[in-house]
Amino acid sequence: MKHFAKLELKNLDGRYRANLINSCTGYKSCNLLGTISDEGISNLAIFNSVVHIGSNPALLGFILRPLTVRRDSYSNFKESGFFTVNQVNSAIVRDAHHTSAKYPEDISEFSKTNLTEEFLHDFPAPYVKESVLKIGCSYVNEYNIVENDCLLIIAAIEHLYLPEETLHMDGWVQLDKIDTIATIGLDGYALPKLLHRLAYAQPNDKSQKLESGS
């Protein structure tokens, strides 16, 4: 067993520490954020920090790194008020990763990948056609995390699109049916398979399976 105490973490090489600390909290989501500027230039960026915030009202959030460098996604959704969240699947993972390359702001990542821009229901931000689970969001609020100047962005779900075959009777979505990716750290991509769902836990009664993965 390897042990790192706080002072040892502090003294690690920065890249090593970034890999280690980004990996150790567990698997993360993998989504592409789609935005468009006032000048009509699309932007697409991979995020592994999109999280559930609440279901009533339906809210999601993500962490944005400090605004000390150009952040096209942030500028765009602050201007327009809207962005899309497009779930990454195993067929598009390389193109999704490539959106993290630093292109000038007048270059759309759609033009540098095989990903296709798509507009649905007059929503004013571009979706990714090759992503089969996608969410149209409106910007709601942001919280400055004073400990490291990151921002927690809060957004409302305006539209949700997903394939019928993933949707169970009770609203639960079987993500492994559409090969949704989970990430490890900054650059690791993993493919999960469902083990099982477990019934609501009752004291002194071991949980039963609701259903199992195939």
Add this chain to the structure above:
Amino acid sequence: MKHFAKLELKNLDGRYRANLINSCTGYKSCNLLGTISDEGISNLAIFNSVVHIGSNPALLGFILRPLTVRRDSYSNFKESGFFTVNQVNSAIVRDAHHTSAKYPEDISEFSKTNLTEEFLHDFPAPYVKESVLKIGCSYVNEYNIVENDCLLIIAAIEHLYLPEETLHMDGWVQLDKIDTIATIGLDGYALPKLLHRLAYAQPNDKSQKLESGS
């Protein structure tokens, strides 16, 4: 393709909406939070909202639901200032799920599962012995998310323990080697396998694999 607009989401049955909205942001982490009360009673609770916040300083965060019902984990780490994060693996997933049952505050979830309490390096919160990647944390701050009265808790990493064989040369941790679980929604447990790591993305240069899963 199934489509839900905002108003349709609002009008869904509450349990259906909770399943749907909790699932749609992608895979989530799966961790057990260990705490102990001033009276010496341990508490163990499953959380799927632990996220990376920053690596320098090393910080993690998680979302806590509104404090309108008893939250033993919260009371304990606010009193003591400390808690542990114990990654859930496939061997302990049923016991981990069972910690979500509502036991009285004077009952330790360790006593109701096969999970074993463990104290390491005089840290004042209990770890889970059967979890092989575990983190000792100190409470740092909390942010009230006014949109739904949830709290974002921020904590500093004081200790990190992990098996040597998961740790790559550059600090990246291969979570599938220790059967770390990813969650879908409120009650779905999935087992990921690494596809590949991809090299730092450069403009106009398609990403190469750093390494592949076995």
